[in-house]
Amino acid sequence: MEDVVSLFAPYQIEMGDTIVVGVSGGPDSMALLSMLLKYRDQKEIQIIAAHVDHNVRRMSAKEREFVESWCMKHNIFFETMTIDKYGDDNFENEARSIRYHFFEEVIHKYQAKILMTAHHGDDLMETILMRLTRGSTLKGYGGFAEVATMKDYQIIRPLLRYTKKDLEQYDKKHKIPYVIDKSNFKTIHTRNRYRKHLLPFFKKEDPNVHLKFLKFSKILNEYDNLIESQVHQLLSKVYHDNTLFIKKYQELEPIMQSRIIHTILESIYKDDLMLINDRHVELIQKLIQSRKSNSYIYLPNNIRAIKSYDQIKIVMSIDQVSGYEIELNDYVTLPNGHHLKRVTSCDTNGNDVARLNSADLALPLYVRSRRHGDKIAGFHMKGHSKVKDIFINHKVPLKDRELWPVVVDSKGEVVWIPGIKKSKFNKSQKENCDIIIKYY
Structure with missing residues (x-):
């Protein structure tokens, strides 16, 4: 850890790169931030400290102020967010999801290519043991990778070869200040129970056991990558x-x-x-x-x-999506997994394409689920037909009917049942139209 050039060398960081680092203010993230500060002198990198105030403890605001003050003192850009409200999801899962969404926003704001987190060997051990107990996937059993490639950036965890104790000793030696989250000692949290009761047992057997877990993680990730490459070749043949x-x-x-x-x-x-x-x-x-x-x-x-x-x-679930109504813009993903897209032209003329003239309609158009009493004036037909009867005649499975899209105008007039039936508003390929929508 003392030689920061060697520590970061495997990750091919280039001169002038921008690195976003997740900083809670605890001993781990402050150690990483101070290491990057030393590295900045070598590589002239730009460091962005990203801090999330989880807003569940009285001290969280002071912790945010501490990190911000330290960053200002050392000329480090500081970005923060406060979580105002949580949903009904598992707290740890939801907090992690919000945190990484925020990190991604910061990455895009500064056009960074690297996100660093201060996960260490103890964190990896806890994650692997928890997933072995709970059950997971092959990828899940491997915990988290040292380097994870996302769509347009990498997540790098450079401290996996070190333990919590190593980082605390580093902070002490270099007089790096940090805050302590006392909730980390409460055994009501699953991870804390593993930290308090299981990790000491493993470390007593082998003080460097975290390196064995790291090797185990890498082997599983290698196998997972091999299988993943084969899966992607097969997936489209069995699922779409x-x-x-x-x-x-x-x-x-x-x-x-x-x-x-x-x-x-x-x-x-x-x-x-x-x-x-x-x-x-x-x-x-x-x-x-x-x-x-x-x-x-x-x-x-x-x-x-x-x-x-x-x-x-x-x-x-139908319970979740029944009664959905979405304004029909240029592109819509529907609850049944299909899509509606406005196009400028289309060679086909089946029921998966609607050609409409805005002068005939009350705009905007909406796509929604069917409603009781819905009727459609058929294309080149007199009178109206019940949408319910049309579904029955076309043998649409009952499970699909609640999700099937119905396109209506602002007055509620049924304009089109995508993939099944057109209305009197539909134009032929020879007639003028200024709206073309494709269902796929």
């Missing part, structure tokens, strides 16, 4: 439009089957991935193997996996 095709899926090797499900869930849950574990994968696998032609299971965040013959659809 939020639908898993069971027959094609069952042709895969068992290890690829479970990984396909993991990958699908990762794409759906994204920042809420902590809500998912191997139990949910097993539930979906049991649903696939079930002899029932029509069945469903609930997943976290009001998501449902719905089996219909040889397909599994993973969608928001």
Whole structure:
């Protein structure tokens, strides 16, 4: 740690790079910030300290002031946010999600390519042990990577080879001030129980056990990357439009089957991935193997996996999306996983394309779920037809009807049922129109 050039050398940081660093004000992040300060003299990097006030302890405002004051003293840019309100989610998961969203905003503001966090070897041990106990994915069992490549930046954790004690000794030697979060000692939090009761046992067996955990993490990540590369080649063959095709899926090797499900869930849950574990994968696998032609299971965040013959659809629960109404702008992602997009031209003329003239309509247009009593004046037809009857005649599965989009104008006139039926407002390819919408 003393040789900061050697510490940061593996990460190929270039002269003049901007680095965003997450700083709580505790001993770990203050140690990292001071190391970067030394490194700044060598590489002329720009450091941005990003601090999140979680607003759950009386001392949090003073901690923010402490970090800000230290940054001002050392000419470090300081960015902060305060979390005003939490939802009903798991506190730790939600706080982490908000924190990383904020870090990403700061990264984009300063056009940085690197986010550094002060995770150390003890943090990695705790995470791996918690996930082994709780159940997770192959990637999850590996904890977190030393270097994680995101869409347009990297997350670097340069302190994984060191322990909490190492960092506290560094702070003491270099007289680095820091604050203590007393909630870290309360055993009501799961991580704190692991920290207090399990880590001392492992360290008594081997003081450098954190390096074994780091090696374990890297091996799992390497295997995970290998499997991931194969999964992406297979995924589009068995899953698209939020639908898993069971027959094609069952042709895969068992290890690829479970990984396909993991990958699908990762794409759906994204920042809420902590809500998912191997139990949910097993539930979906049991649903696939079930002899029932029509069945469903609930997943976290009001998501449902719905089996219909040889397909599994993973969608928001009807309870959550019923009654949805969205203003139809240039592009809309629908609750059923499909999309509506305004285009300038289209060669096809099926029910997946609507050609409309704004002069005939009360704008703006909206897309919504069906409502009781909805009727549509058919294209080249007299009178109106009930939307309910149209769904029945087109054999739309009951599970799909509540999510199926209905396009209406501002007066509530049904203009189009995408993919199924056009209204009297639709124009032929030869007629003038100034609105073309494609459903896919």
